[in-house]
Amino acid sequence: MKVFNLACEHGHGFEGWFASEEDFLGQRSGGLLHCPVCDSGSVSKQLSAPRLNLGKSDAEGPVTSDLETRHQAEFLKAMRAIVQSAEDVGERFTEEARRMHHGESPERPIRGQTSLELARELRQEGIGVIPLPDLPALKNTLQ
Ligand SMILES: [Zn+2]
Numbered sequence: 001m002k003v004f005n006l007a008c009e010h011g012h013g014f015e016g017w018f019a020s021e022e023d024f025l026g027q028r029s030g031g032l033l034h035c036p037v038c039d040s041g042s043v044s045k046q047l048s049a050p051r052l053n054l055g056k057s058d059a060e061g062p063v064t065s066d067l068e069t070r071h072q073a074e075f076l077k078a079m080r081a082i083v084q085s086a087e088d089v090g091e092r093f094t095e096e097a098r099r100m101h102h103g104e105s106p107e108r109p110i111r112g113q114t115s116l117e118l119a120r121e122l123r124q125e126g127i128g129v130i131p132l133p134d135l136p137a138l139k140n141t142l143q
Contacts, residue, residue, distance in 0.1 A: 005046040008035035013046065013071030014078070017131050019116055032123060036078035079132060086111040094118045101127045 004024055006016045012035050018024040024045070027033050033043045086109040089096045093112030099105035111132065114122075119129045 006033070006043050007046050008038060008040040008044075009042040010035070010038055010040060012037040012040075012074065013068075014075040015072075016043075019120075027123075030123075032128065036082070037074060082109070082130070083111060083132065085109055088112060094122065097122055097127050097129070098125070101125065 002018050002020060002024070004016045004018065005013065007013045014036050016024065016033065018027070024033075028043060031041055034041055035043060089110045089112040091113050093110065093114045096105060096110055096112070097114075100107055100110070114129070116131075119131060122129050
């Protein structure tokens with residue numbers, strides 16, 4: 001998995017998890033990438049990584065870190081909202097996503113486990129899948 005720092009046209013920063021650079025480009029050109037804050041489809045990859053600025057001695061460093069922290073918080077908040085509003089269908093995720101797509105199940109947000117391979121299959125069938133990172137910070141809110 002690769003983690004890219006992404007931002008939408010409105011400057012919302014968030015992280016995207018992809019199998020590879022090609023996966024990222026494919027999802028973006030296929031319109032599958034959306035900002036978790038405002039749902040904008042105009043998403044670009046950020047080249048800046050705070051750690052690369054270590055050589056600088058001016059005041060930019062800490063400012064960048066603060067921004068990074070805030071973006072992280074926004075990202076987690078958006079992820080929590082998704083996780084909390086979605087019905088947990090566990091390992092039936094792939095099956096349930098297909099049933100909804102074919103109108104055999106009521107349309108609703110769901111979450112659950114699937115493999116990267118199956119998620120890719122779903123996308124090819126035109127079913128929107130957002131990979132959620134397995135973060136401890138997200139689990140804490142589910143207790
Ligand atoms: Zn946005």
